[in-house]
Amino acid sequence: MTGSSTFSQGSPGRLNWLGKALLERTSRAEQSHPPIGEFVMVDGKRVHFSRQGSGPALILIHGAGGNLRDFTFQLADKLARHNTVIAFDRPGHGYTDAIHARGETPAEQAELLDQASRAIGLKRAAILGYSLGGAVALAWALARPEFVKSLLLVSAVTHPWPGGVGLLYGSAANPLTSGLVVPAISALARQSLVETTLYSVFHPNLPPEGYLDYIGAGLSLRPHSLRANARQVGRLKYHMSLMAxxxxxxxxxxxxxxxxxxxxxxxxxxxxxxQRDAPNAHYTPLPGIGHAPHHHSHLEIIDAVHRLNTLRN
Structure with missing residues (x-):
């Protein structure tokens, strides 16, 4: 009886501590890395985007667990010299609202960004999709060919792959376990874990100086962003099998x-x-580059955008 009483009295304290830790971490993340762009409303959902430059419209879509700062760190400025560059936060990431709690499919994300693009006055655009953002770009092109002028896919997810998404992603995406896993990761994840994850993504290259401070990794550790990311990734393989x-x-x-x-x-x-499946695809391998060409292969990206802009389509 004593043990039961102790547990009953201790649980609310632990839950209160966890809730407080989550609120404090979320508040710190949003205060240190506030919105840097504009907002547009689409069907009651807030969509965050940045806009710079002039010229042909070029939309940038970030990858899993990221936000538009991944582009505005360096690349967007360079592309904006000859393009109107629009970088979006994907649903559930940065400061764009999630569409629902189940984990948005690439097609659902593309539809929201398509409506947002038209709401801010775009009629046609080239789209650069990075990593999971490449899957969204492909879904957009499949669904709205009248809007998507061309695609630049950088380290993009395009096809189903062998294996799964890993234990951590799977646990955070599973409705039966996410209620425990997501708050625990959000409250307890240390900066060293964030840095280790980023270094593994960049390997064998290194993150540029100042990137870790700029990107706002804490935004991705907010519970709603963690959950959205895990569920989007968890559903991705199935939807790639439908798209391919x-x-x-x-x-x-x-x-x-x-x-x-x-x-x-x-x-x-x-x-x-x-390259094999799409009739008008041109593949440029990047020797010695890991999963972050948008930080280490600026010239190649700028050249690819130029090639697309010079085509009459």
Missing amino acids: PKYPTLNLPIEILHGSEDRTVYASIHAVQL
């Missing part, structure tokens, strides 16, 4: 850039197969 058979119907120019040393999204599974 449709790639031969893509009637638009596609530039593919992929690091030869990428061990997060393998070029042999994604870039090589997309």
